[in-house]
Amino acid sequence: MTQTLMNHMKGDESPGGVRDDTWSRLLMQVGQERSQQAFARLFGHFAPLIKGFCLANPSSSLPGEAADELVQEVMFKVWTKAPSYDASKAAASTWIFTVMRNCRIDMIRRNSRHQVNSADVEVDDIWDEELDHQPFVRLQQARNEEMIQRSFATLPIEQKQALTQVYMQGKSHSEIAEETGLPLGTVKSRVRMGLKKIQASLGKR
Amino acid sequence: MIKHHPDHNLLTEYCAGTLDWALCLGITTHLHFCSECRNTVAHLNSIGGSLLAQGPQEQVSQDVFTNLMAQIQARETAAVEFVAQSTEPPLHPSISKDRMLTNLPKVVRKLLPKDKALRWQTVSPNLKMARLTAGQDKYEVAFHRICSGGKVAQHDHGGLEVTVVLKGSFSDGDGIYTPGDFLVRQPGEVHRPTAAQNEDCLCFSICEAPVRLTGLLGRLVNPFLSVKPA
Numbered sequence: 446m447t448q449t450l451m452n453h454m455k456g457d458e459s460p461g462g463v464r465d466d467t468w469s470r471l472l473m474q475v476g477q478e479r480s481q482q483a484f485a486r487l488f489g490h491f492a493p494l495i496k497g498f499c500l501a502n503p504s505s506s507l508p509g510e511a512a513d514e515l516v517q518e519v520m521f522k523v524w525t526k527a528p529s530y531d532a533s534k535a536a537a538s539t540w541i542f543t544v545m546r547n548c549r550i551d552m553i554r555r556n557s558r559h560q561v562n563s564a565d566v567e568v569d570d571i572w573d574e575e576l577d578h579q580p581f582v583r584l585q586q587a588r589n590e591e592m593i594q595r596s597f598a599t600l601p602i603e604q605k606q607a608l609t610q611v612y613m614q615g616k617s618h619s620e621i622a623e624e625t626g627l628p629l630g631t632v633k634s635r636v637r638m639g640l641k642k643i644q645a646s647l648g649k650r
Numbered sequence: 651m652i653k654h655h656p657d658h659n660l661l662t663e664y665c666a667g668t669l670d671w672a673l674c675l676g677i678t679t680h681l682h683f684c685s686e687c688r689n690t691v692a693h694l695n696s697i698g699g700s701l702l703a704q705g706p707q708e709q710v711s712q713d714v715f716t717n718l719m720a721q722i723q724a725r726e727t728a729a730v731e732f733v734a735q736s737t738e739p740p741l742h743p744s745i746s747k748d749r750m751l752t753n754l755p756k757v758v759r760k761l762l763p764k765d766k767a768l769r770w771q772t773v774s775p776n777l778k779m780a781r782l783t784a785g786q787d788k789y790e791v792a793f794h795r796i797c798s799g800g801k802v803a804q805h806d807h808g809g810l811e812v813t814v815v816l817k818g819s820f821s822d823g824d825g826i827y828t829p830g831d832f833l834v835r836q837p838g839e840v841h842r843p844t845a846a847q848n849e850d851c852l853c854f855s856i857c858e859a860p861v862r863l864t865g866l867l868g869r870l871v872n873p874f875l876s877v878k879p880a
Contacts, residue, residue: 497706539699546667617668
């Protein structure tokens, strides 16, 4: 595991809409071959993004100081769960996003008082990967991501903000309404409108 | 055929991880039945993935990586001795023998008590309820069971109520609900569910505040009803 590997952070650019495969391929290598080299490159790319996510929205139950802890926990899960990763179902960034979301919820719950009597249902039971293995219309996930990024960039600022607050700042609709002073219905419709536009752009393809 | 689904706002909050734990239980239960919403969820997750990929980056010190690799090394060593115990513990006979409680979605099965029976309480002549422990304190999570052909007293909702049909079916003024259907009742919505004639109806429900029975029976029973989140 060398510093050079960790610094190698660029993904393949593929303007033609073909899947940007680098990270998904590396993640497959981690899962199938248990390649520590591939893992080091994934770490080099995703660890700063995970930390960036955590620092962008510190909360009382998940303070900024916990950022490194979250990074370590997420990447540990990435290592252990990688054998179940299937590149045909999700791009690496989507899969890692879900791992990060689950770790974040886990940490918040651990830091709260609910842990005691919740031993039976765990985060992985709720956001259950088994559900993804059931048949559903294949979405060409990885290619979608590129389209999503493009159409996200063209959203009106307030829709972009609302979606960012939900996904990246981990705020519920009602928390956003409270903080911004906007009516809950407005927050909801901004999220919905944003999603609609993104979905429409996927449909056009 | 599932006709009633969680809306996109709920699914978005579920995917972003900002939705209350108890409501997430309801969504997961619905997803067990509904491929359409599983599809939407995959889509909403990829929005999260795209945003993460485009998000701000913060430098991570080499120490984190070193610690992580040590942690992984320790796990790989321990894993050799580790025997996976993936089988679920046996359920109480009163639960495993109950036909209504077999083949439940995994997340609901996990909520069943392991070493004791469910405590069914009679809410009204046709309606029984058993509370479940769900590891949170905001909502009451429970099974509701309506006898075949039974009418439930007309009631109102003091807070948000989410119901997912697990077995059988019931109907109210707005429609017929079959397994997998996901219903949200807002405070102030009055309805009177009736189970289908041929079999009992089992529902998984998540209630924010006491359900208020309206009508004469309601006035008699209401003082005894309370929501007990667990």
